[in-house]
Amino acid sequence: MASHHVDTDPDASILLSIEVYLSLLVLGFVAFELLRPRLLVYFNCRGTDPKASCPLAEQVYGFGGWIAPVLRATDDEIMEFCGLDALCYLRFLRLGRNIAGASILLSFGLMPIYASAIRPDGESLNETTAQDMVARLAMANMNVSLDPNRLWAPVAAGFLITIYTLRLLVAEYKVYVSRRHEFLGRDGLQQYTVIMNDLPQQLRTHEALTKYLHKLFPTMVDSVHMAMECRELEAQVAKRERVRGDLERAMVTAVQTGHRPTTSFKRGQVDAIDHWSQLLEKLNISIRTEIETLRGYQAKLHEVMNEESLEDALCNDHDDEYKAPENNDAIPIATMLSFMRPSAFVTFNTLQATQSALQMLQTDTPSEMLVRPAPDPADILWDNLGRTLNSLSSWQLVSTLATLVILVLWSVPTVFVTTLASMDQWRDQYTSVDQTLHDHPWLVDFCKQMAPLGLVALSGLAPYIFGALSKREGLASQTEVDASTFSKLVSFQFVQTFVVALLSGSLNSLLPVLIDSPYLFVTIFSEALSLQASLYISIMTILTGLVLPCKLFRVGSFLRGFLYYCFAPRLTPRERRSPWKWLSPMSAIETCSQSTILPSYFLVLLLVLVFCPMTPLIGYFGGLLFLSRTWSTAGSSSSSTHPVGSRRASTGPPCTSASSVPCTWHSSF
Numbered sequence: 001m002a003s004h005h006v007d008t009d010p011d012a013s014i015l016l017s018i019e020v021y022l023s024l025l026v027l028g029f030v031a032f033e034l035l036r037p038r039l040l041v042y043f044n045c046r047g048t049d050p051k052a053s054c055p056l057a058e059q060v061y062g063f064g065g066w067i068a069p070v071l072r073a074t075d076d077e078i079m080e081f082c083g084l085d086a087l088c089y090l091r092f093l094r095l096g097r098n099i100a101g102a103s104i105l106l107s108f109g110l111m112p113i114y115a116s117a118i119r120p121d122g123e124s125l126n127e128t129t130a131q132d133m134v135a136r137l138a139m140a141n142m143n144v145s146l147d148p149n150r151l152w153a154p155v156a157a158g159f160l161i162t163i164y165t166l167r168l169l170v171a172e173y174k175v176y177v178s179r180r181h182e183f184l185g186r187d188g189l190q191q192y193t194v195i196m197n198d199l200p201q202q203l204r205t206h207e208a209l210t211k212y213l214h215k216l217f218p219t220m221v222d223s224v225h226m227a228m229e230c231r232e233l234e235a236q237v238a239k240r241e242r243v244r245g246d247l248e249r250a251m252v253t254a255v256q257t258g259h260r261p262t263t264s265f266k267r268g269q270v271d272a273i274d275h276w277s278q279l280l281e282k283l284n285i286s287i288r289t290e291i292e293t294l295r296g297y298q299a300k301l302h303e304v305m306n307e308e309s310l311e312d313a314l315c316n317d318h319d320d321e322y323k324a325p326e327n328n329d330a331i332p333i334a335t336m337l338s339f340m341r342p343s344a345f346v347t348f349n350t351l352q353a354t355q356s357a358l359q360m361l362q363t364d365t366p367s368e369m370l371v372r373p374a375p376d377p378a379d380i381l382w383d384n385l386g387r388t389l390n391s392l393s394s395w396q397l398v399s400t401l402a403t404l405v406i407l408v409l410w411s412v413p414t415v416f417v418t419t420l421a422s423m424d425q426w427r428d429q430y431t432s433v434d435q436t437l438h439d440h441p442w443l444v445d446f447c448k449q450m451a452p453l454g455l456v457a458l459s460g461l462a463p464y465i466f467g468a469l470s471k472r473e474g475l476a477s478q479t480e481v482d483a484s485t486f487s488k489l490v491s492f493q494f495v496q497t498f499v500v501a502l503l504s505g506s507l508n509s510l511l512p513v514l515i516d517s518p519y520l521f522v523t524i525f526s527e528a529l530s531l532q533a534s535l536y537i538s539i540m541t542i543l544t545g546l547v548l549p550c551k552l553f554r555v556g557s558f559l560r561g562f563l564y565y566c567f568a569p570r571l572t573p574r575e576r577r578s579p580w581k582w583l584s585p586m587s588a589i590e591t592c593s594q595s596t597i598l599p600s601y602f603l604v605l606l607l608v609l610v611f612c613p614m615t616p617l618i619g620y621f622g623g624l625l626f627l628s629r630t631w632s633t634a635g636s637s638s639s640s641t642h643p644v645g646s647r648r649a650s651t652g653p654p655c656t657s658a659s660s661v662p663c664t665w666h667s668s669f
Contacts, residue, residue, distance in 0.1 A: 013421070013448035017538045020449075021545025025628065028497035028549030033063045042053055042554070045589045054081035068629055075179075084183055088176065089594055096605050096626035102164050103612040103619025106157045110616045111137045113153045138533065138615040154613035161612050174220045185351075192222070192354050193374040194348045195476065198389050200368055204340040205302040213346060216362065220353035226298065227341040227386050233290045240283040247276035248572045294339060301336040341386030343476075345374055375477035387474040399469045403488050406465065410458070410492070411500050418501045420447040420534050452538035455497055456547070462492050463596035482595035489599035496601055497539070498610075502532050533615035536607050538623040545601060554590070561586030601629065 011449055036043045037060075078087045114137050139154055154404055184191060196209075203209045210224045246263075250272040253261045263272040348354045362369040367389050387395075423444055426433040463485065470484035550556075560583050568580035577585070608622040 006083040013445065014015070014534055014537050014541075016445060017541040021541045023545070024549060025545040028430065028552060032549075032552055033258050036247075043588050045587055056081075075175075079179065079182075082370070084179060084641075085594060086592070087179060088596070089592070090630070091172060091175065092601065093626050093630050095172055096601060097630065098168055099161070099165055099605060099622060100608050100619050100623030100626055102161055103608050104623055106161060106612060107616030107619055110153055110157055111149055111614070114616075117147060117150060117326065137617055139613070157613040162608060163221065165609060189347065190374065190376055191351060192349065194354060194371050195346055195374040196344050196346055197342060197372070198363075198368050199342045199344060200363075200365075201337060202335065203369075204342060205298045207298075207302045209344055209346075217348065217353050217357070218352055220348050222347040222349045227343040227345070228294055228298075229339045229341055229386075230290075230294065230460045233287065233294065236283060236287050236290060240280065243276055243280050243283060245569075245572070245575065247273065247280055248574060249569070250276055252572050273506040297336045297339050301340065324421060342388060343386040345522065349531065354595045372476075375479060379477045379479055381471070381478060381481065384471075384474045385476050387476070392474045395473045399473045399484075402469055403466065403491070407492060407495050410462075410496055413458060414455070414496045415513050417451055417458065418535070419451075420454065421451035423447040425648055430504060435541070449538070452535055452542055455501060455535075455539060456542050459497060459600065462489060463593075466492065467596075484592065486595040486598060489595065490602055493599045495607065498606060535612055535619055536611070537595075537618060537621050540604060540607075540618075542627050543604070544621070544625045548628055549668075552632045554586075557584075557586055557588070557590055560584055601626070 032043075041270060049587070056066070056073065059069075061069075075087055075091075078090060199209065203212055204226065206224055206226050209226070210221065213221045213224065250261050250263075254273060261272040262269040263275055263277055344355070346358065357371050358373065362371065370389065423437065466488040467481070467485045469480045470488065473481075475481050475484060508661070564580060564583035564585055568583055570576045579585075579588070604622050604625055608619055611618040
C-alpha cells in the first residue's frame with residue numbers, strides 16, 4: 001500500500017487555539033462586565049440618545065444580568081425597537097444555534113461509532129492519527145474494507161441534518177414573509193412612495209410627469225418630486241456649512257477670551273464675526289437664488305416642449321433633439337435638460353396604487369419608466385440617483401467580471417496561507433525545510449496558528465474591496481449596495497475559505513497517492529477532510545475568541561473616537577457631537593453592517609452542515625460561536641452596537657430595502 005504523509009498531531013493546534021482564544025473570550029466578557037457600569041457613555045450609547053433608546057437600554061443591570069432579559073425579548077419587541085434587519089439577523093443566529101444543536105445531538109451517536117471502528121494492526125494511519133481526538137472521532141478512523149456497515153451512520157446523519165435544516169428554512173421563510181408583509185402594511189410615507197427611473201425626456205419636468213400620472217392613476221397621485229442635477233447648489237451648501245462652522249467658532253472664541261477674533265481677508269485682517277456673518281448672508285441669498293433658478297428651468301423646459309402631445313408622448317417616436325426656440329435670449333433646451341435627471345419620486349395616496357405602479361408597465365417601452373420602491377431619504381446615494389438602465393447594466397457587468405478576477409487572483413494568498421498549516425508535510429520534499437523545522441520545532445505550531453489567523457485577516461479585507469465595487473454599480477440606495485456586497489462576500493467565503501482552502505491544504509499533498517492508488521480515495525479524502533476540519537475549527541475559535549470581544553468592546557469605534565479626539569475640531573457644541581470626515585466620537589451609535597458580518601456566519605453554518613456527518617466535533621465549535629455571538633449581540637443591544645445600535649431609517653420594504661440582505665441569504669440557501 002502506498003504511504004502518504006499527514007499531520008502527526010492535528011490536535012495540538014486546536015488545543016492551543018482553544019487555550020488562547022477562548023481564554024480571551026472569557027477574559028473579555030469579565031472585563032466587559034467590570035467596565036460597563038463605569039463607562040456608560042461608551043457602552044450604553046442607546047440609553048443617552050432619546051431617538052435610539054429602548055426599554056432594555058434604560059435599565060441598570062448587574063454582572064451578566066442583562067443576558068436573560070435580552071434573550072427573552074420577543075420578535076415584536078425586536079422589530080419595534082431595532083427594526084426588521086435586526087430581527088432577521090438575530091433569527092439567523094438562532095437558526096445557526098438550532099442546526100449546531102442538531103449536529104451535537106447526532107454526534108452522540110456518530111462519535112462512538114467512529115471511535116470504536118476496527119483498524120488493522122500496523123497501518124500507518126493507526127500510528128499517526130488514530131490516537132488524535134479529531135481523527136479518532138471522525139470518519140477518517142474507519143476502515144471501509146473491514147467494517148463497511150459503519151458507513152451507514154454518516155449517510156443517515158447527513159440525511160437527518162439536511163431534512164431538519166430544510167424544515168427550519170421553510171419555517172424561517174414563512175416568518176420572514178409574515179414580518180415583511182407586516183412592515184409593508186404600516187402607514188408610513190415610504191410604503192406609498194416609488195422611484196421612477198429612465199424617464200423619457202418629454203416627462204422630465206414636474207408638470208409633465210404629474211399630468212401623465214394623473215391620467216394613469218386618477219385622484220391617486222399625492223406628490224411628484226423630480227431629481228435634478230444640483231452640483232452647484234450642493235457646492236454652495238457645503239461652503240455655507242464651513243462658513244457657519246467658522247462663524248460659530250469665532251463667536252465661541254469671543255465669549256471665552258472676551259475679544260473679537262480677526263481673520264485674514266484680502267491681505268489684511270478683518271473682524272472674523274462680521275466677515276463670516278456677511279459671507280453667510282450672501283450664501284443664504286445665493287442658495288435661494290440657485291433653488292429658484294432650478295425651479296425656473298423646469299417651468300421653461302415644460303413650456304418649450306409640446307404639452308399637448310403628453311397623452312401619447314410615450315407611444316410615439318420622438319427625436320432626442322428638440323428645436324431651439326426662436327428667441328435668441330432663451331436658454332437652450334439642452335442646457336435645461338442637463339439639469340434634469342431621468343428619475344423622480346412619486347407618492348400615492350393608496351397602497352393599491354403604489355403596488356399597481358410597481359407591478360405594471362407604465363409605457364410601451366420596457367426600458368423606460370422603471371418603477372422601484374423608494375428607499376428612505378437617509379439611505380439614498382444621491383450621486384448614483386438617475387443612472388440609466390444601460391449605465392447600470394454596464395457597471396454591473398464590469399463589477400461581476402472584476403469580482404471573478406478577484407476571486408481567481410485571491411486564490412494565490414489563500415493557498416499560501418493555507419499551506420502554512422501543512423508545513424510539517426514539506427519535510428519529505430524539501431531538505432532545507434526539514435532542517436529548519438528540526439532546528440526550530442516551534443515553527444510548526446506557529447505556522448498552524450498563522451494559517452487560520454491569516455484566512456480570517458484576508459476575509460476581513462474582502463468587505464472593503466467588494467463594497468467599493470458595489471458602490472460603482474450605480475445602485476441608488478446603501479441597502480442595495482449592502483445586498484450586492486453581501487452576495488459577493490458569500491461567494492468569496494464559499495470559494496476561498498471553503499473550496500480553495502480545502503483543496504489546497506489537503507489534496508495537494510495527497511494527490512500523488514491518489515494517482516498511484518485510486519482505490520484509497522475514501523480513506524484518503526476522509527483523512528484530508530479530518531485534517532482540514534482542524535483548520536476550520538481553529539477559524540471558528542478565532543471568530544469566537546478574538547473577533548467577538550473586539551466587537552463587544554467596539555474596538556473600531558474606539559480607534560475612530562481616539563483619532564477624532566486627537567485631530568477633529570471640538571470647540572463648539574455642534575463640532576463635539578458631529579462627525580468629522582470619516583471619524584466620529586466614541587459615544588456615537590454604530591450602524592450594524594450586516595453585509596459584512598453575515599457572510600462569516602453563513603460560512604460557519606455551511607461548515608457545520610458539511611462536516612457534521614464526517615467530523616462531528618465541528619458542531620460543538622459552531623454552536624459555541626452562534627451562542628456567544630447571540631449573547632455578545634445581546635450585550636450590544638443593551639449598550640450600543642450592532643443591529644442593536646443605530647437602526648437604519650429604512651428597515652424594510654422588499655428586497656431593495658433593508659430586508660434585502662436577509663432576503664439574499666434566504667435565496668442563497
